[in-house]
Amino acid sequence: MKNILKYLGLGLGGLLMLALIMVLFVQFSSPPTFEEVPLPELAVATDSASVQAGKRLVQMNCAGCHLDPESGTLAGRWFGQNPLGEAHTANITRDAATGIAAYTDAELYRLLRTGVKRNHELALPFMPKLVSMSDEEVEDIIAFLRSDDPLLQPVEAERPIELSLLGKALVKFAWKPQPYQAARVKPPRGNAVAYGEYLVNSQLLCFACHSATHEVNLAAPPQTQGYLAGGTEFVEPGQEPVVSPSLRMPADGLGSWTEAQFITAMKEGVRPDGTSFLMPMEAYDELDTIEIRAIWAYLGSLGPAQIAGP
Ligand code: HEC
Ligand code: HEC
Known part of the structure; x- marks a missing residue:
């Protein structure tokens, strides 16, 4: 009897030890990166018609989350707290230190389609993936993000994300980039x-x-x-x-x-x-x-x- 208890105790101790190692691993190891998701060959038109079309799409699809009420620019905002952690939306102004000035057009395209950021980590799943929007419209969005529109005027603002243990576990094991799809052609307005x-x-x-x-x-x-x-x-x-x-x-x-x-x-x-x-x-x-x-x-x-x- 004593022996059984001893082995049970050892077994349990082993399991606890494993669980602890797992927790430490999830808590302190760096998040996965996705270097394998390729960048497209892109030549984004920067004419004013594309920029205007892109602005309209950004106002409908992005501003609700990225508009900073203080500066009136797309410098990001507090996005709330839930069991996954505390999040802000990113500063997507042209600011060199805290915005997206360093992104190339191709990197923006990859982010918008698949969720893979410039640093190869995955953006939180709240950030929508435009997997089937037409190429033309995704490129319009990129043309706008590159423009000198007042909404993108550089604002220096860090927008941190603090994930809980659960959030980190999901980043580690559950969330994956969205695969590239064949982009659609926008149907005619008459249909x-x-x-x-x-x-x-x-x-x-x-x-x-x-x-x-x-x-x-x-x-x-x-x-x-x-x-x-x-x-x-x-x-x-x-x-x-x-x-x-x-x-x-x-x-x-x-x-x-x-x-x-x-x-x-x-x-x-x-x-x-x-x-x-x-x-x-x-x-x-x-x-x-x-x-x-x-x-x-x-x-x-x-x-x-x-x-x-x-
Ligand atoms: C970010 C999430 C989100 C998106 C995107 C969104 N909606 Fe909504 N929508 C909601 C929520 C949440 C409500 C309920 C709001 C409330 O209770 O006042 C709502 C309410 C509505 C209502 C009111 C319906 C009713 O019975 O009261 C309509 C109509 C509607 N949405 C249509 C649309 C259409 C069309 C689109 C796309 C063009 C869209 N929504 C995109 C989240 C969204
Ligand atoms: C539902 C809210 C939401 C919407 C809508 C949204 N985003 Fe985001 N976005 C986020 C959050 C949250 C992050 C931070 C994600 C992270 O770093 O894990 C983010 C990050 C970003 C980043 C920065 C990535 C980096 O490397 O830091 C860019 C660029 C971006 N979004 C552009 C856009 C564009 C363009 C649109 C519209 C097509 C858009 N977002 C719509 C929530 C949103």
Whole structure:
């Protein structure tokens, strides 16, 4: 009996020792790097039309997270605290020390498509990956980030990220770069349903917030669990958590809205019942009516959500 206890004790001690080594490893070893993800050959057009198109995309896709309320530039902000740690969004102004002045066009392209940063580490998964946006539009974004627009005027501001043990374990073992996909060609504006599908799945990533899980399928959006059926929670600093609503029709979601009400809501951020959108949902006042109608047409073409049972 004594012997059994002794061996049990030794076994347990060994396990504890292993667990401790694991914790120390996760806590103190450096995060993985992904040198193998290649850089593209790129020649980004820097004409003013590209810069303007890029600015519009950045205002819709990036400013909500990267706008610093103090300087009014894209110098980053506090992004909240959760079990994974405490994060800021990066300073993406042209500042040499704390911004992204050192990034090349190709490095920006790799980051935006796959999530691999200039230092070869992976950006936190909150930072969206534009895996299927057209090459032209990704290059417009890069052209804008290179421009001397006032939003990018150099601001010196460190934006640290402090991961918890859990966050570090996920960095080590779970999160991986998004593989490169074949980029899409933007459908013509005249084809409302196809154009709306592109906006929802490839350009504005509405589905990434409005599906039943944060673990979305970027390569094949409609295969995401509870695609556009709503149900994920968002925690913003200084606000009660909000849950994304369903955008499916007719049975649920926007089924009782008219197209005109949808257009007003998207442009002004106000619902038919008069209530305003809460963060992280903001008005898309950069979208024109043809684009909003296209989104409406695409959402209407989907039918009610089919959520698999447990
Ligand atoms: C949901 C919030 C969010 C959105 C939207 C977002 N980002 Fe980020 N971004 C982050 C966070 C958080 C980081 C810091 C990630 C890290 O370093 O792990 C980051 C980092 C970056 C970096 C710096 C990487 C580095 O090496 O430090 C660049 C450049 C960047 N984002 C550009 C963009 C662009 C361009 C867009 C729009 C297409 C965008 N981001 C949209 C949250 C966001
Ligand atoms: C960053 C995440 C995020 C993105 C991206 C996003 N939404 Fe939202 N959306 C939300 C959240 C969260 C709410 C709930 C806000 C509230 O409670 O006021 C919401 C609310 C809405 C509503 C109000 C619906 C209702 O029943 O009250 C509509 C319509 C909507 N979003 C459409 C869209 C469309 C279309 C897109 C893409 C162009 C989009 N959203 C992109 C998170 C997002």
